[in-house]
Structures are given as structure tokens and as C-alpha cells.
Amino acid sequence: MVAKAHRLTPLETKGFSRLACIFGVIFALLPMLGSAAEVAVPNYMDPRERIAVPDLSSRSRIRFLTSVDFPPFSFLDRTGRLSGFHVDLARAICDELSALDKCQIQALPWSELGNALGNAQGEALIAGIAVTAENRDRYRFTRPYLALPARFVIRGDAAIGGTDADALAARRVGVLAHSAHEAMLRNWFPDIRPVTFDRADWMFDALRKGGVDAVYGDGVQLSFWLSSAGAEGCCRFFDGPFLSVDYLGEGLAIAVAPDNQPLADAFDHALAALNRSGRFAELYLRWFPNGLY
Structure with missing residues (x-):
């Protein structure tokens, strides 16, 4: 992990105000690729660990839910298409799990996301849900995949x-x-x-x-x-x-229903594999060409 050792605690997350939707216009104008030689890419997965893949064959679908007001993670582009780092990451996870034919990515208003899993509207939230003690009672989270400094x-x-x-x-x-x-x-x-x-x-x-x-x-x-x-x-x-857990939280993670450990494990497996293969770095550099670190 990229860090200033004497000042940092391990991770942080969404403790900041959600960015204004006007930034979506800016993202469409940015260069979409960066250079790994110039930009440090985070990796919060242990490269030596191999996480077993749970059997997902019995699942008919995996619905990722996100919002449209969290650029560059999820927003509507100038053509009205759902875009962003989280959208591309969800697709990459499904591809890694050989489950592209089962995966769907849907957007809901931020105010409706909190109860969406309990209402059977989806299987996973990839929307910057804060990893707090209260939310740990409501959801099971994957391991963090990105800290926001x-x-x-x-x-x-x-x-x-x-x-x-x-x-x-x-x-x-x-x-x-x-x-x-x-x-x-x-x-x-x-x-x-x-x-x-x-x-x-x-x-x-x-x-x-x-x-x-x-x-x-x-x-x-x-x-x-x-x-x-x-x-x-x-x-x-x-x-x-x-970075600071106290001020900024624990890190961006995917939330699933509290009893859905197999799906969380599957996502962790995919995230680790994406980091090892370099695909996570490609997505990061695409959406954060100037880096965050």
C-alpha cells in the first residue's frame, strides 16, 4: 500500500461529501489512460494469498446496485449511459468469476440503496457504502479495494x-x-x-x-x-x-446481505485475481489518470 508511514493508519473511505454531478462533465474530457511509471497503483490484497472460489453455479443472477451521483465511481455520461470505475470493476469481477451472463448492473437513487438488499432488489451494493459498525450489522463487506486519501x-x-x-x-x-x-x-x-x-x-x-x-x-x-x-x-x-480510519473510514468495499458469505468470498477471490493480473491497475489508471496517492 502506498503510504506515508509515520502519519497513516491502514485505510480510509468515503468520509467526504459526495462530489457534485457537474464533475461528470469533467470526466468525459479527461485522458482515460495513465502510466504506471508515473502513478502509484494501490493494492490491498496479499499477493501470496489464494482465496478459494465458492460454487456460484446455482445462482441465476448477480445484481450489482449503484448510484448515478458518485463520479467518477458511478454516474451517467453524456449519452445517458451508466459509467464509472465501479461499473467497470463490477464487470471485471463478473468476468473473473466467469459469470458475465449472470451479472447485471443497475442504478438506484442513493436514498433507496440502504434497503435494496433486504427488499431483494439486488445481491451486491457497489456504491461507496461506508464501512461502519452500524453497517456491519446490516451487511457483510468484502475486503477493501480502495482507500480515498x-x-x-x-x-x-x-x-x-x-x-x-x-x-x-x-x-x-x-x-x-x-x-x-x-x-x-x-x-x-x-x-x-x-x-x-x-x-x-x-x-x-x-x-x-x-x-x-x-x-x-x-x-x-x-x-x-x-x-x-x-x-x-x-x-x-x-x-x-x-489516510485515517478515524476521520475517513475503513475503505471502499462491496456490501452483500449479512448471510451471503459465499458471494463476499467470491468477490474477494475476484478482487485478488484482478490485482495479481494487473486488470485492477488498468481500471484504476483509466479512471484516476493523475492518481490519488
Whole structure:
């Protein structure tokens, strides 16, 4: 796992605000491939472990449920087609399990996903469901497959005078108000001067125009803003990644019904195989060409 060892706990997940749907427009404009030599690809599976494949022959279908408002993980593209990292990952899992003919990927409103498995609307949720103690009582989760880090971004021409976050001491750093990232910034970096914003676009505008020295926030949102026309090539990642179970959760995982251990095991087998073969890396680089780490 890619990590700054002295600052990191093992995993994090969706503790950030869901990205605005307008980012779906940005994703359609991004280059869809990246270079493994330039971008670190995460792997949370032990390459030495071989997970047995449960027999899925008795299953007539495997329905993955997701949402349409979580880009780049799941969203409607400009043609109205369901797209995203989670959509491609679900298909790759089904292919690895030789079950493409049984798999379906459907979208539901976020508000309906919580009860969807109990209502027999699907067999798996691949939608960024937070791995919390409460949700562990409702679902069985696969092993995490992706952590979503917090990152700093600075202007490309900034004279910071260092290569890590210590160089930002006493500097003005933008962060979204009342977010997990604000709490994390204040606790982990007490020498930094937080400047809070109610909207991400206001925060980005302040960075671009020099109103703040840096911003701190969700690595996914920051990565795709850096690639957007709105960033005007102004800025770059600085230090990090920063991960925290306490602030950001345990990691993205697939949720199944609590009594469906065989299906969770099958997904774990497929995720491990996809990591070994390099297919997971291909998907990651396709949807995160600038990386998250």
C-alpha cells in the first residue's frame, strides 16, 4: 500500500461529501489512460494469498446496485449511459468469476440503496457504502479495494520552502467548512492556518488567485479538479497521501446481505485475481489518470 508511514493508519473511505454531478462533465474530457511509471497503483490484497472460489453455479443472477451521483465511481455520461470505475470493476469481477451472463448492473437513487438488499432488489451494493459498525450489522463487506486519501494542493509556482506539510506551517490553507477534512487538518497540522469555504469552487478560485497558499481535501475531487480546464494548469499535489480510519473510514468495499458469505468470498477471490493480473491497475489508471496517492 502506498503510504506515508509515520502519519497513516491502514485505510480510509468515503468520509467526504459526495462530489457534485457537474464533475461528470469533467470526466468525459479527461485522458482515460495513465502510466504506471508515473502513478502509484494501490493494492490491498496479499499477493501470496489464494482465496478459494465458492460454487456460484446455482445462482441465476448477480445484481450489482449503484448510484448515478458518485463520479467518477458511478454516474451517467453524456449519452445517458451508466459509467464509472465501479461499473467497470463490477464487470471485471463478473468476468473473473466467469459469470458475465449472470451479472447485471443497475442504478438506484442513493436514498433507496440502504434497503435494496433486504427488499431483494439486488445481491451486491457497489456504491461507496461506508464501512461502519452500524453497517456491519446490516451487511457483510468484502475486503477493501480502495482507500480515498486526503491531499494538499499548491500552486505550481509556489515557493513553499520544503517538500512536506511542515513547510505549510503558519500558511493559509483552504478547506471545506464542517467537513471531515477540516477536523483532520486542524488536528493533524495544528501549525497551519485553516481558511474555511462553504463551496469547493470558491476554495479552488482562492487557491488559483493566491488568496490561500494551499488547499486540503478529498484526493478524488482534487485530482480531477487539477485535470479540469477550470484549474488552468495552475496547481499540483503537495506531500501526502494522508489516510485515517478515524476521520475517513475503513475503505471502499462491496456490501452483500449479512448471510451471503459465499458471494463476499467470491468477490474477494475476484478482487485478488484482478490485482495479481494487473486488470485492477488498468481500471484504476483509466479512471484516476493523475492518481490519488
